Amino acid sequence: MMLSHESAYSQKPKSNSIEINFSHYVGNEVLKLDSVIYKNALNQDFSVTKFKYYIANIVLLRKDGKPITYNSYYLIDEEKPGSKKIVLENIPIGEYVSVNFTVGVDSIDNCSGAQSGALDPVNGMFWAWNTGYIFMKLEGTSQFSSSPYAMLEYHIGGFKKPHNCIQTISLPLNKSILIANNYNKTIEIKTDVLEILKTPISINFSTLSSVTDFNNATIIADNYSDMFSILKLNDEK
Amino acid sequence: MKSKIYIVVLFTASFIILAFVSPEDPYFLISKKDVRLTIPKGFPEPSYTFKNNKITPAGFVLGRKLFYDPILSKDSTISCGSCHQQFAAFSHIDHGLAHGIGGRIGKRNVPALQNLIWNKEFMWDGGINHLEVQAIAPITHKDEMDENLDHVILKLNQRNDYRIAFYKAFKDSTVTSEKMLKSLTQFMGLMISANSKYDKYILGKASFSEEEKKGLALFRNNCASCHKEPLFSDNTFKSNGIPVNTILNDVGRKKITGIESDQYKFKVPSLRNIELTFPYMHDGRFRNLTEVLNFYRDSTKHSAYSDPLIHKLSKLSKEDMKLIHAFLLTLTDKTFVYDRRFADPNFSRKQ
Numbered sequence: 001m002m003l004s005h006e007s008a009y010s011q012k013p014k015s016n017s018i019e020i021n022f023s024h025y026v027g028n029e030v031l032k033l034d035s036v037i038y039k040n041a042l043n044q045d046f047s048v049t050k051f052k053y054y055i056a057n058i059v060l061l062r063k064d065g066k067p068i069t070y071n072s073y074y075l076i077d078e079e080k081p082g083s084k085k086i087v088l089e090n091i092p093i094g095e096y097v098s099v100n101f102t103v104g105v106d107s108i109d110n111c112s113g114a115q116s117g118a119l120d121p122v123n124g125m126f127w128a129w130n131t132g133y134i135f136m137k138l139e140g141t142s143q144f145s146s147s148p149y150a151m152l153e154y155h156i157g158g159f160k161k162p163h164n165c166i167q168t169i170s171l172p173l174n175k176s177i178l179i180a181n182n183y184n185k186t187i188e189i190k191t192d193v194l195e196i197l198k199t200p201i202s203i204n205f206s207t208l209s210s211v212t213d214f215n216n217a218t219i220i221a222d223n224y225s226d227m228f229s230i231l232k233l234n235d236e237k
Numbered sequence: 238m239k240s241k242i243y244i245v246v247l248f249t250a251s252f253i254i255l256a257f258v259s260p261e262d263p264y265f266l267i268s269k270k271d272v273r274l275t276i277p278k279g280f281p282e283p284s285y286t287f288k289n290n291k292i293t294p295a296g297f298v299l300g301r302k303l304f305y306d307p308i309l310s311k312d313s314t315i316s317c318g319s320c321h322q323q324f325a326a327f328s329h330i331d332h333g334l335a336h337g338i339g340g341r342i343g344k345r346n347v348p349a350l351q352n353l354i355w356n357k358e359f360m361w362d363g364g365i366n367h368l369e370v371q372a373i374a375p376i377t378h379k380d381e382m383d384e385n386l387d388h389v390i391l392k393l394n395q396r397n398d399y400r401i402a403f404y405k406a407f408k409d410s411t412v413t414s415e416k417m418l419k420s421l422t423q424f425m426g427l428m429i430s431a432n433s434k435y436d437k438y439i440l441g442k443a444s445f446s447e448e449e450k451k452g453l454a455l456f457r458n459n460c461a462s463c464h465k466e467p468l469f470s471d472n473t474f475k476s477n478g479i480p481v482n483t484i485l486n487d488v489g490r491k492k493i494t495g496i497e498s499d500q501y502k503f504k505v506p507s508l509r510n511i512e513l514t515f516p517y518m519h520d521g522r523f524r525n526l527t528e529v530l531n532f533y534r535d536s537t538k539h540s541a542y543s544d545p546l547i548h549k550l551s552k553l554s555k556e557d558m559k560l561i562h563a564f565l566l567t568l569t570d571k572t573f574v575y576d577r578r579f580a581d582p583n584f585s586r587k588q
Contacts, residue, residue: 113289113369114418121373122387122414128374130493131366163495214495 016091016179018060019186020099022076022084023231024051027194033078041198044205046142046152048193052077053136053224054105054118054125060091061098063176068092073105073118075125076191095176099187103224104135104166107159130213132157135165136224138196145209153210154196156220163214165221169228177233186234195227196220265582267294267301272423277431278440279467283354285368285426290419292427295405297578300424302402303417305581309372309389310338310382317375317421318581320347324574326510327351327428333521337381344380344485346521348506349514351430351573355468361503361519363474364493369422373414390414430509430573431467438567439467445567452564455557462546463505469568474502478543479532482520489519501542512569526565530558 024031026038026048037045058070070088077083109119110132125134140152147153158165177185197203201219211220272292276283290296303309305318315338321327327350329335335343345361359365365374375381376389393399393412404410406420435453437443445453456464465471474490481487481501490499503519517523523532532538536551553561573579 111366113367114415114422116413116415120414121370122390124387126370126373128365128370128377129360130364131370 015089015182015184016093017087017089017184018091018096018177018179019184020058020086020088021186021188022055022086022191023188024078024084025190025192025194027192031078031193038194040194040205041202042204044142044144046140046144046205048078048138048140050079050137050139051193052079052083052125053103053191054133055086055101055103056105057100057102058086058088059100060088060096061100062092063095063097066092066094067100073109075118075123091179093180095178096173097176098170098172099189100168100170102166102168104157105133105159106166109133110159127155127157127213132159135221136196138193142205142209144205146206147209151209152205153212154220155212156217156224158214158217158221163217165217167221167225169225171228171230173230173233175233188231188234190229190231192227192229196224199223199226262582264577265580267298267578269294271578272297272427274427277429277436277467280352280431281355281468284357285354285422287354287423287426290369290422292423293406295402296407296420296423297427299402299406300420300422301579301582302399303421304424305583308392308396309376309384311384312338314338315382317372320375320381321350323576323579323581325349325513326430326570326574327579328514330513330515333516335381337378338383341380341383343378344487345519346516349510350425351428351509352468352507353428354426355472357472358504362490362493363504368426369418371425372418372421386414390417393417424579428573428579430570432572433509433570434567435564436467436570446563448560448563449567452560452562453567455553455561456564459550459553460561463544464508469508470505473505474499475505475544476501476503476540476542476547477505477533478539478547479518479522480538480540482522485520487519501540508565509568510570510573511565513574526562530562534558 029036029038031048031051033051034047034049037047039045053076055074055076056072060068062068068091074086075083105119109115115121119133125137127134134155134157136154136156138152138154141150142152143150145152156165171189173187177187179185200222203220203223208216211217272294274287274292305316307313307316307319309316320329320335322329324330329347333346335345335347337343348361353359353368356368357366359368359371360374365371373386376384377386390412399412400410403412403416407416434443438445463471463473463475463477488500490502491497493499511526515525517526517529523529533547533550534553534555536548539547
């Protein structure tokens with residue numbers, strides 16, 4: 001009796017969850033909008049006024065090689081603390097060794113017409129005149145900027161070659177996470193704004209203060225492919 | 238035949254004047270039959286199928302209400318219908334460039350809205366890839382309606398008549414952008430023009446004059462490779478030889494693709510209802526069809542980046558162009574421009 005109950009339970013796990021928290025940084029400092037002055041790799045001052053991006057296709061990789069895939073879109077927005085927490089539920093029992101995801105919106109979802117939820121165009125991440133989603137929006141100011149009002153404006157998107165800005169991120173965990181029934185674990189991910197502005201290409205605000213269409217978009221997208229790292233794991237039960 | 242059409246037109250016109258009293262007028266009632274999608278004989282399969290957006294009378298009526306409501310613009314002065322006028326096959330008669338709120342002048346000519354479900358890419362440069370998201374562009378463009386999408390949704394949510402209309406259409410009174418865009422699509426998607434004299438001729442239900450027949454033959458030899466029947470567009474982007482407008486310096490398709498060879502290419506427009514959609518071209522540079530046809534046969538006017546198919550048009554004589562002109566007039570579809578389903582239900586209030 002007990003056994004069948006157990007197995008029915010494990011077939012349909014309920015509350016086994018992993019929470020992923022995104023913490024936004026500029027280098028080693030926690031990101032604060034508007035008020036703090038940071039420096040890019042070229043020692044140019046800047047502040048950040050807006051930072052948001054799409055996360056999708058989250059895959060938890062189990063030690064036995066089985067990927068557990070979540071197909072939802074999440075819009076992570078510095079201005080909305082609640083958006084920085086993703087809870088993945090019903091995780092099958094096992095040991096997890098890596099978390100993978102994409103930054104951006106898949107080509108099919110850029111061509112599917114009116115959508116809701118994270119992809120609702122009211123979220124301000126949609127280009128109306130050249131249809132497509134903005135994958136990552138970083139705005140700020142810098143005295144070095146060559147744009148009006150000293151603005152920095154990086155609206156990065158594009159799903160068509162050769163302007164494809166979708167990035168696949170793979171973050172191996174240095175210690176595997178164990179999920180059993182009713183285990184709730186947490187993965188803290190650091191998102192570093194500074195990485196968007198350097199490696200492979202250092203962004204000079206006086207020559208590239210605004211990217212709002214496919215021109216130069218892939219430069220920034222290549223830069224942000226390494227903006228994520230694992231900050232810590234909360235492996236208590 | 239001609240007189241018969243005129244009688245129908247006269248009858249419809251007087252009916253329109255007499256019958257428009259209020260939005261509740263039976264004239265504006267939309268039945269299940271009114272929203273049935275029928276693919277005209279000889280037309281290909283449409284690209285937009287309504288598969289994820291089932292047309293209902295209530296959805297269509299909501300789309301019509303939105304289309305004719307200036308609430309979609311920032312200062313509530315301009316509706317979709319201000320620029321897209323039914324009597325002009327939903328283009329803007331006599332306006333070379335679009336006129337938005339506060340008298341702001343846009344950069345492009347207002348195209349006709351017809352047979353949209355056969356389009357894959359919208360706008361003169363094809364920048365929009367889906368009919369449902371099309372409306373976001375005029376709502377948010379500063380030279381058109383200059384509104385924020387989230388603010389439009391907020392305004393609509395505050396209006397009881399809209400909450401009720403959204404409930405009727407979607408069984409949920411909360412206004413969302415998805416529902417707004419889908420209902421507009423139900424309304425626009427049914428704007429099908431396929432009952433011109435040309436269509437009746439093709440179906441053997443009307444006859445052409447000698448002039449019109451010769452015009453059709455010349456058209457097929459010279460124009461139809463781009464303006465392909467039965468939609469009168471092959472849905473590609475080409476340069477038809479008009480020189481760049483140095484004031485607007487509109488690069489056309491290149492703006493969307495970034496590809497150098499797409500510079501100065503524009504969507505091949507349909508020529509259905511062409512009699513009603515003047516002025517012509519993406520910037521409205523030609524006032525009438527005679528100017529268009531004179532341009533096509535004058536190779537000295539053709540730009541360096543003309544499509545090769547344009548060169549041979551200079552062989553056409555003035556007489557040939559008269560015949561083509563006569564043929565083009567057979568593409569006018571009065572049933573479409575007087576179709577009560579697409580009429581402004583606020584008509585009497587505005588008078």
